[in-house]
Amino acid sequence: MTRVERAIVIGGGIGGLTAAVALHRRGVRVTVLERADSLEPVGAAISLSPNALRGLDVIGLGDDIRALSAWQGDGGLRAPGGRWLSRTSAAAAAERFGGPLVLLHRATLVGHLAARLPSDAVRTAADVRLLDPGAAGDAGRPARVTTPGGELEADLVVAADGIRSAVRGALFPGHPGPVYSGFTTWRVVIPLPGVEFASHETWGRGRIWGTHPLKDGRIYAYAAAVAPAGEHAPDDERSELLRLYGDWHTPVPEVLAAARPEDVLRHDVHHIAEPLPALHHGRVALLGDAAHAMPPTLGQGGNQAVEDAITLAHHLDDLPGYTAARLPRTTAIARRAVRVARVNLMTGRVGTAVRDNALVALSKAAPALFLRGFDGIADWRPPGGATRSGEGGSGGGRMLADHGRQGLEENTP
Template sequence: MNQAGNQARQQAGNQQPHAVVIGGGIGGLTAAIGLHASGWSVTVLERAASLEPVGSGIGLAPNSQRALDVLGLGARVRALAAWEGDGGLRAQSGRWLVRTSAAEAEGTYGGSLVMLHRATLVDLLVSALPQKSLRTGTRARLTDPGAADRRAVVATDDGDIEADLVVGADGINSAVRTALFPAHPRPVYAGFTAWRFVVPAPDQAFTPHETWGRGGVWGTQPLKDGRVYAYATARLPEGGRAPDSEKAELERRFADWHDPIPGLIAAVRPEDVLRNDVRHLTTPLAAYHRGRVALLGDAAHAMAPSLGQGGNQAIEDAVVLAHHVAPGADLAAGLAAYSAARVPRTTDIVRRAARAARVTHLTGAPLVAVRDALISTASRLGPNLIMRSFSSIADWRPPQAPYAAGTTTGAAERSTGATDREPVQR
């Protein structure tokens, strides 16, 4: 074996099984933490020279918070995050269609949504990894998925690494997915593009909200550090770019929407606006594993952001995978159990996100008026009618305990910022 392979084997030891995670995003880092906690030696291979997450926020719903609780990280996440209190859904004019509250969320989902910057979450996850397990600036390619009688092989510029388990967490354009299932259709354009940015909070007070307009969506969410995470989507042809700047494009499309949207656009620097076409995997995989390799996150089930579940489902995947592939157990059976647990749930969420995206991006004025009227009417009949539509996603529990979100501990934690769980130690 070459030098890289020897180093990996030395790290793993003679008896401890070795897992290689390809991709240092939220799902890959969470998987590495979970696998390490269950007894695996782990190596995370990230192509980028450094982990510098894009300048955007991420909302963690109660389902992913419970998964992080299993790893001892839930309390730390909630302490770093802004808790979503009163908020809701607005029309383009600013009229409230649905008002929600933290109390309703606690009662319906067993917890509240929390919002934090992606960089904050990534830093926390990296701090929980075993030392020297993260290798950045490392291109990795799966060359052999392995089998019961042989280890998997990952090629790097420094040589090949053999692994008892490989986790493909390399995102929507996953090369690991292509290697495992070369004939499977690739992700397709969802019909809309997205913008994201983070700016200082405006002087005027505002209530967190998502706004559904004609052919587009706007979201305004506060972060704990005094900044605001804003996101927008619009139905546009694939591959387009603004002729001047993406800030100017936001001004053209959203500057006449309700406050605080115009002020947020005015505050952002043009170079800080991120734009990405949205793609999703509309043809589901039959399984998320083959040989000694498992897929998770966008590599397995890329979805539209309409339900805010992309990162949340990656975190769920990671914790469920670690649960089913305990060292010393039957790996093939564990990977099959992982697929059996994750494929039906994530396939359903991908489809629900696609349906939600179609509703939020209606372009015809009559249809938009009907949509808004129906939502407003449903809200007046009972706010929980709207929230209950999301409850089958947010009330998920991991297969292992303990977790604080969804218990009285989770509610108390809002004021104390603590639970009885200790963080994972390196």
């Protein structure tokens, strides 16, 4: 591939903006084209684990984000009645993986990323269509896209346009695209003054709930439940959460009492079950959900998008090298996320009881198993040499819950 001097990034989410900043720092002229009217994301919080934080170190942002970590102490997994199924030390997690997990609002991260781009680099309300993926090589041709303002050419197009990626469909028209994962999710970010709780995730039969504090004093709560695709509450989603989780342990009832119907977001979960044949074609590279959408059961969707972006900038003039570095890793993590979802969202009464008892037994007999389950994910380091390790700090409840999933999934027949 010829030297990349001009790049277009389609999508102004976390993966797209991280790629834009990484490319900008390498001297590439970058234009970000975002379909929405603003960069403010529709969503809630995101958990950044040490692997993504090391990626952000490459673009000079890691320490700024680490500073936003809320002290969460120890956390773990609970049953709906409040019994602890497993407890994991946040300090042990941070020590094993070289740093904390940071939970922050997506808008905060987007703001930090956008601030590191030139003021004219981002264009919103820009609906984009790929006209030509271009061709690499000295005799190649640039990629072309069309926008409301006309056609644009670039040496590289980064497709970060999400799970319903139009660019992915254009590059690989025979690929089946995303499939329904079998469950739906709700998310809430609200103040919850005066309520003390330990960061946790709770597993029921076909249902989970998590509550974690944010640095700004608000809390992030999320829920997931097995449900038919496209289903919605007959009244409002807060009422649906009350029906499903209203009798669970504190602070779940307190969160639901404090939330308003408009505070609750609901989305069905989809993932890409069949891996793409490559993460690039011509002069176009796919990243994030456009490349490998996965269930949120490992908390790695956004983290893998950051890894993609940093790796892509490293392989700027070698897109086959980008595919070789990212496709096997993201395929393996996505498949693991699907397997883990089957464990923590199982619906059978007997299977759920066996699962919970196994968690308790494993936690007492070999607590390190819950940390070992994240080996190979949270310990990733960017290509091109080591960066700041981010040693110290407290771990996060979401990672602790994910460790519990991992340990059980890897030690259950």
